[in-house]
Amino acid sequence: MLLSVSVGEYLKNLFFDRLPFFPDNIRISLFIIMFCLIATLEIYLYVFLKKAKNKRDNYLNANWKEKISNMLSNIIIYGDEDDGLENVVNHFLPRFKKLPLKRKRVRNILIEEIRIYHSNFTGFTADVLKELFIKLELHKYTLEKLKSNYWEIQIEGIREIAQFWLYEYDQLVFALTDHEHEIVRMEAQTAHVRLNRDNPFKFLDNMRGRILPWHQLILFEIITKAKYVKIPSFVQWLGSPNDSVVIFCLKLIGYYQQLDALAEIVKLLKHPQEEIRKMSVWVIGKMEAEFVEEELLKIYPKETQKVKIEILSALGKISSGNYLSFLKDCLLTADFEIKMGATKAILGHGRKGKLMLQELQSIVPTKNQQIIAHVLDARI
Amino acid sequence: MEAGFYFFEQIFNSAIFYFALVVMASYIFLCFFSALEMKAYMRKNSFIDYREILVSPFAPSVSILAPAYNEEATIVDNVKSIMSLHYSNFEIIIINDGSKDHSLEKLIHAYQLEKVDFCVNEQLNHQPIRGIYKSRNSSYAKLIVIDKENGGKSDALNAGINVSSKDLLLCIDVDCIVEQDALLKLVKPYLEEKKRVIATGGVVRIANSCEVEDGRLVKVHMPKNIISRFQVLEYIRAFLMGRMAWSRLNGLLIISGAMGLFDKEIVIKCGGYSHETVGEDMELVVRMRRYMHDNNLKYQVVYIPDPLCWTESPVDFKILGRQRNRWTRGTIETLWTHRDLFFNPKYSILGMLSYPYWLFFEWLAPILEGIGIITFILLASFGKINWEFSLILFTMVYTFSILLSTIAVLFEERSYHQYTSGMDVLKLLLLAFIEPIVYHPLTIYWSIKGNIDKFTGKKNWGTMTRAGFTSNQKDKLETSSTQNLTTQQEQSV
Amino acid sequence: MARILLVEDEELMLKALEFRLKKDEHEVEIAKDGREALLKIQSADFDLIITDIMLPFVSGLEIIGKVKQTPHLAKTPMIVLSAVGLENVVLEAFELGVDDFITKPFNLTELTIRVKKLLKK
Incomplete structure (x- = not known):
C-alpha cells in the first residue's frame, strides 16, 4: 500500500514537477513511454472487444447457415421438374419469405448460399434458384451494391448479375466496363461477355491498358464455359496495337480453331514482340496448319530460342513428315532444349517418328542417345 | 580536460539517442506500410x-522441389x-540428397518407383x-524422385531445377x-502484377x-513449449509486419527457404542457388x-x-542457437558478397534502402546492442551511472517493444486470427512483456556468436555441406528487434 | 437400392447430393476428405463411388488409382464430379479407369440418370 502511494507520488513528481528540468532526451523518452502505454492499452481493448464480437457473429452465422442450407437443399431435391418451375418455387417460397431478410446478416448468408449452389448446377436446379432469387427480390440489393462507394461491394453486385444471368441489367454493367478502378473494369467486362448477346467483345476495341493474364484467364473461363456466349471471329482484333489483346485473341483462336484467321496469323510471325510470335506459332501448331510449315522454317534461323522451340513443337503437331530431315539436323546443334524439342517433334510423327528415333539411337553421340531414350520412355 | 570530456560525452549521448529514435521511427514506418x-x-x-x-489451362506450370x-x-x-x-x-x-537412411527405399516401395x-x-x-525414378503407377505420374550424391540443400535444389520441365519453381522443405x-x-x-514477378x-x-x-x-494451437512460443511472436512480427x-516498398530481400515460388528462367539465368553460403535463400533473392x-x-x-506453410520450430536453446548462428552467418555472407550494392543508386530501392537497412539494423544492431550492454555493466561497476x-x-525501449509486439498481434487478429481461443491471444500478449528481457538477449548472444564464428573462420556447421539440413535449415527472418536499442543506456553516464 | 459412396469436401454440395441420392432410395455413405474415403472403401463394399478430384489429404486421382488397382474393387463403377475439366486431368482420370466424368456446374437430373445407367451394368 505504502509502496503504491510512493510510486504514484514519484510518477507525478516525474511527469509534472521535474519534467521541465530534464535534458531533452529524457523528456522525449518520458513522452514516448506515455504514448506506448496508452496505445498498447487501446489495442488490448480493441482486440478483446473484436474477439467477443467475432465469437457472437460466428455463432449466429453458423445457426442461420445451417437453417438456410437445409431449406435450399430441400428445394433442390424435392422440387420435381415435372411440376414446372413456377409451381416448385411458389410451393417453397412462403418458407423463405419468413426469413428475416431485412437483417443484413441473414440476407447475405442466403444470397451467398444461393450463389454457391447456382454456380455448381445447370438445368432445372439452376433455373429454380434464379427464380427464387428474383421472387425474394434479392436482385434489388444487387442493384444497390452496384451503386456502392466501395469497389469491392460493386464487384459483388456485378458478380451476382453475371451469376444469375440478369440480362436486363446488362447496360448497368456495361457502364462500368470503363470504370476507373482496374478490377471493377475487369469484372464488368467479364460480366458483360456473359450477358450481352449482340456484341459482347466490344470492349476489346478500346482497351484501357493491358489485359492482365489474370483477367485473360477469367475471361477465357467464362467464354469457354458459358453456353450462350456469341463467339465472334477473333481475327478482327489481331491488328490491335494492344499486345495483350492480340495474345488473348490468339489463345481464343486456337481454342475455337478459327481457321480463317490463319492468313493474319502468318503475318504476325514478323511481329516485333517475341511473345506474340511465340503465341502465333503455338496457334499454327494447334491448328495443324500444314501450309504454314515452310514459313515457319523460313523464320526459324533468325528466331530467339523460345520461339525456335515453339516452332519445333508445332512441326511435331503438324507432323506432315516433310521436315523430318530438318528436325534430325537440329540434333546436331549444341543447345539442349532445341535437341529435346526436335526429338519430341520427331516422336510426334507417330510410328514413323518412333522408328526413326530408334534407328538414330544407334548412330548418334551418347548425349543424343540419352535424349532419345528420354523421349521414348513413356513414363517420363 | 574535464570540459572536453563532458562535451564528448554529450555528443556521444545524443548521437546514440537519436540513432535509437531513427530506428524506432523506421519501425513505425514499416508498421504503417505493412x-x-x-x-x-485483403x-x-x-x-x-x-x-x-485451378480450372484454367492457362495457369502457369509449376515444379515443386523438395530436397530430403x-x-x-x-x-x-x-x-x-x-x-x-x-x-x-x-x-x-x-x-534425395544422399540420405544415409532408407528414405529412397521407402519412396520406391510406397510409390512403385523404377529407374x-x-x-x-x-x-x-x-x-x-x-x-532418377518415376512410378509405374499412373496415379503417381506427377512424381519424380532424384537420387544424388550428398551436396547440401543448394546443391539438391540445383539438381531439381535442372530436371524441372515447368515454368515456375516452388522450393519447399519436405517436412x-x-x-x-x-x-x-x-x-x-504472377498473373496480376503489371511488372514481371520473379x-x-x-x-x-x-x-x-x-x-x-x-x-x-x-x-492450430499455441505451442506448449515456451521457446517455441517466443518464436510464434517473433514470426508474426517478422512476417506480418x-x-x-x-x-x-518492393524492397524485399528474403523469401524463406521453407517456401518460395520463383521464376525458373531468371533463377537459371542468374546461376541457381549458391554453394558458397549458408544463407542460400536470401542470397538467391538478392542475386535475382x-x-x-x-x-x-x-x-x-x-x-x-x-x-501457407507451417514448420516445426526448435524447442531447445542449443538447436535454436545454432539456427540463429547460421542465419547470422548467412546474412553476413550475403551482405559481403553483394557489398557493392551499398548506397548504390543504380540499384534504386535495393541499394539505397533494403541493403543499408539490413546492414545497419539486422547485422549491426545486435553488435551495437551487445557493446552497449557491456559498456553499461562496466560503467555501472565504476559507479558512473x-x-x-x-x-x-x-x-x-521496453514499452516501445511491447507496443510493437502488440501491434503485430493486432495484425494477426485482424487478418487471419489463427489462434481462435482468447486464451491463446492473451498468452501472446503477455509474452510480449517477457520477450524483451528473456528471449531477446539470447538472440543478441547468438547473433554475436555467429559474427565471431564467421570472422574467426570457424566453419564447423557452415559451408560444410555434408551435414544435411533436417532440423535447422528452416527459415531466416529478420529478428525485427526493436529492443536492439538497449545501446542507449550507456548514454546516461 | 444401391450403396453409394460420395466423396466431396464442399459442405453445401455434399448435402444436396446426399439428399438427392437418398431420394432415389440409395444408401449413401459420405466422406469429406480423401483419407476418410480410403478408409471407407477398405471397410465396406460399394456399388458406386462418386468422387471429387481436389480433396483434402488424398487427391481424388489417387483414390481412383487405389480402387481400380485393387482386384476385388476394380469393378466398382466410379464417377468423377469435379470443377476441373482440364483435358489432362480428364484424360488422367479415364486412364486410371474411371467410368464417367462430370464437370461442375452440372445438371442434377443428368447425374441421376448416369448413376442409374452405371448401376444397371
Missing part, C-alpha cells in the same frame, strides 16, 4: 475464387500431402545424380506442412503443438534482384500474408 499492404491485399482478394486458377536428407520417418506421408495440393499443372520433384533414362539438362552445377491452396495463392501475383513468398508459421494428421494441419512492408537491375528489366518480389535516467531510457 498495414497498407495487408489492407490492400480487399483485393476478399471476393476471389481461386477455383478460376534422412527423412525416412515421414517422407512417404510428406510426399502424399504434397501430391494432394490443389493445382492442376504441376510436377513434384523430390531430391528411368532421364536425360538431364545440365544448366546448373551439382553433385552427380545416381538415378513443412503446406496449405492445400498455397500454390493457387502464390501463383496469383519471386513470391508466403508467411511461415510455427506448427509446434498444432494437431497434424497425415501431413495436414487440422487445428516486416516482410509485408518490404513487399509494399541484381540480375533484373543489371539488365534493366522491371520486376517485383511479392509477399502474401496468407499463412545515473540510475534514474537509465531506468527511464530503458523503460522507453
